[in-house]
Amino acid sequence: MTSALPELPSLRDVIARYELRARHSLGQHFLLDRNLTDRVARAAGDLAGINVVEVGPGPGGLTRSLLRTEAERIVVVEKDPRCAAAMTELAEVFPGRLRVVLADALTVCMADLLPPPRKVVANLPYNIATVLLIRWLREINQYQGLTLMFQKEVADRLLAEPGTADYGRLSVIVQWLCTVQRAFNVAREAFTPPPKVASTVVTLTPRPHPLCDATWSAMETVTAAAFGQRRKMLRQSLKSIGVDPADAGIPPTWRAEQVSVEAFCALARTAAAQVAAGRAARERFG
Numbered sequence: 001m002t003s004a005l006p007e008l009p010s011l012r013d014v015i016a017r018y019e020l021r022a023r024h025s026l027g028q029h030f031l032l033d034r035n036l037t038d039r040v041a042r043a044a045g046d047l048a049g050i051n052v053v054e055v056g057p058g059p060g061g062l063t064r065s066l067l068r069t070e071a072e073r074i075v076v077v078e079k080d081p082r083c084a085a086a087m088t089e090l091a092e093v094f095p096g097r098l099r100v101v102l103a104d105a106l107t108v109c110m111a112d113l114l115p116p117p118r119k120v121v122a123n124l125p126y127n128i129a130t131v132l133l134i135r136w137l138r139e140i141n142q143y144q145g146l147t148l149m150f151q152k153e154v155a156d157r158l159l160a161e162p163g164t165a166d167y168g169r170l171s172v173i174v175q176w177l178c179t180v181q182r183a184f185n186v187a188r189e190a191f192t193p194p195p196k197v198a199s200t201v202v203t204l205t206p207r208p209h210p211l212c213d214a215t216w217s218a219m220e221t222v223t224a225a226a227f228g229q230r231r232k233m234l235r236q237s238l239k240s241i242g243v244d245p246a247d248a249g250i251p252p253t254w255r256a257e258q259v260s261v262e263a264f265c266a267l268a269r270t271a272a273a274q275v276a277a278g279r280a281a282r283e284r285f286g
Contacts, residue, residue: 244252
């Protein structure tokens with residue numbers, strides 16, 4: 001962290017003045033403990049010269065911690081007009097360094113908000129966290145890193161290894177494109193109001209190249225088919241998409257949770273090759 005901020009009203013004063021009662025419909029759980037918000041900001045690594053996007057800042061606890069770093073500029077995306085108003089007041093103290101965007105994060109291309117180099121640092125609204133992550137993964141080369149707080153059970157899925165109960169589609173896609181690390185857990189009592197479960201801060205660092213060669217569409221197809229019927233053997237679960245696991249060098253009697261990320265890439269390449277062969281046959285015959 002860098003120098004202290006100018007004298008600011010306490011977060012509880014901001015909450016009272018703007019009547020920021022957390023709304024369940026928006027997945028709001030405010031993190032007010034400066035020690036924890038500073039720790040989230042530190043988990044993002046060296047932010048010197050980096051442009052940072054934060055989603056769902058609420059009353060601005062994490063935003064203040066980000067402003068204490070050497071981040072170049074910070075854009076906060078907030079759907080709740082009450083929180084956006086509070087954040088606009090904070091932005092007036094930091095002209096040119098903090099910008100407030102009143103919008104639904106699901107409708108905004110984060111990469112359009114700031115030039116590179118970019119990072120996303122956010123205590124994500126629980127109700128849209130996974131959807132946002134998938135969107136960022138689709139354009140992961142636009143970011144230097146993502147430091148995100150999830151419900152602990154979601155974080156466990158991101159980090160899960162083959163052969164475990166938490167291993168699933170999200171594990172495969174995330175680990176295919178990023179290296180993933182658990183930074184730290186946050187007890188539910190740290191939030192206002194407390195959520196029903198604990199949370200976890202996770203850092204995702206984009207790989208220079210995906211772990212192995214495959215297309216996004218093919219990976220989506222094979223992981224959806226395999227994990228959609230995860231109790232069935234691959235020879236049955238992949239039958240609907242016309243893929244024989246043996247063609248990719250994978251035992252047909254395996255189940256989805258036994259298949260490594262690299263093996264899923266092999267299945268994806270097999271599926272893509274079959275699609276390409278079918279397209280070529282149609283073009284040839286007509």
